[in-house]
Amino acid sequence: EPEEGRAVIRYARENNLGKIMIVRHERTSWWRRDKLQEQLSRSAADLDVVMIAPQDRQPENREKFSDNRPFLDKHKTDLQGCVVAALICAVTTLMAHHWLMAFDNANLVMLYILGVVVVARFYGRWPSVFATIINVISFDIFLINPKGTLAVSDMQYLLTFAVMMTVGLVIGSLTAGVRYQARVARYREQRTWHLYEMSKALAVARESDDIASVSCHFISHSLHARCEMLLPDEQGNLIPAGGGVADNGRDDAIIRWSYDKGQPAGFGTGTLPGVPYQILPVCTTEKVYGVVIVEPYNRRQLLIPEQQRLLET
Numbered sequence: 001e002p003e004e005g006r007a008v009i010r011y012a013r014e015n016n017l018g019k020i021m022i023v024r025h026e027r028t029s030w031w032r033r034d035k036l037q038e039q040l041s042r043s044a045a046d047l048d049v050v051m052i053a054p055q056d057r058q059p060e061n062r063e064k065f066s067d068n069r070p071f072l073d074k075h076k077t078d079l080q081g082c083v084v085a086a087l088i089c090a091v092t093t094l095m096a097h098h099w100l101m102a103f104d105n106a107n108l109v110m111l112y113i114l115g116v117v118v119v120a121r122f123y124g125r126w127p128s129v130f131a132t133i134i135n136v137i138s139f140d141i142f143l144i145n146p147k148g149t150l151a152v153s154d155m156q157y158l159l160t161f162a163v164m165m166t167v168g169l170v171i172g173s174l175t176a177g178v179r180y181q182a183r184v185a186r187y188r189e190q191r192t193w194h195l196y197e198m199s200k201a202l203a204v205a206r207e208s209d210d211i212a213s214v215s216c217h218f219i220s221h222s223l224h225a226r227c228e229m230l231l232p233d234e235q236g237n238l239i240p241a242g243g244g245v246a247d248n249g250r251d252d253a254i255i256r257w258s259y260d261k262g263q264p265a266g267f268g269t270g271t272l273p274g275v276p277y278q279i280l281p282v283c284t285t286e287k288v289y290g291v292v293i294v295e296p297y298n299r300r301q302l303l304i305p306e307q308q309r310l311l312e313t
Helices: 003-014 035-043 076-098 105-123 125-143 156-204 208-223 252-261 299-303 305-312
Strands: 019-023 048-052 225-232 238-241 278-283 288-296
Touching: 003 035, 019 035, 035 048, 076 105, 076 125, 105 125, 105 156, 125 156, 156 208, 156 305, 208 225, 208 238, 208 288, 208 305, 225 252, 238 252, 238 288, 252 278, 252 288, 278 305, 288 299, 299 305
Parallel strands: 019 048
Antiparallel strands: 225 238, 225 288, 278 288
């Protein structure tokens, strides 16, 4: 059964829901058509399943963020992984060609796969794919007769190459996925710890400047960003509060608009997304107390949904 169906049913039962609404998709693959609806009807007979028509798709008004970093900066980790993969492949081939000649080729394949696992563990998916390809090529050229060419004298080695390629890609992808999940879990643990520390600090804060200082400190450390909180003075002018760092290079008109309208502006929003920072109003349903200006060192932080939810919190 599809994982999404089980997740929907589990969520409905945990929250004591009695009705599930599904948007009807106009274009679906024939092998997935109505699969979710059928599963919900079959596995959750006590729940009402309602299908609704899709709303008209609205044009995306948010500008697409273009990463203008140099090529070496964007792909630094991948390039390092490819270099390490080439070194591991060379060492493995050298050992197999000079010191492990008595070993069967099936055992040597395990050494190459081990190298793929190591690369995937520390550098991710694409370096592991590169490692798999060069391992298969090296195994063919240096260890399979006739040596020095990609040709093979025994056709059974074609099956060996295919299995070696498949196993290497699968193991590399799974290992990279585990690495990614571990990194996500580590980030979530850090965010939980930051929220806990902030709640303790806010529990003893009494003045608005103390609350602003705690908030700016938390945002700066959790998002790796410069943070400035502006609160209105007696004349209604927005001034830095709570230890925030004033920056005269920012557009006061955008900040004032966000404060007056009670709506976010800046990068990652639908209002003036070209500016390199984000402005969030500190408000309730009745009053706007001020604005928070967040300028991360890496603007991609503001495009991550979990980071955005953390910032709103």
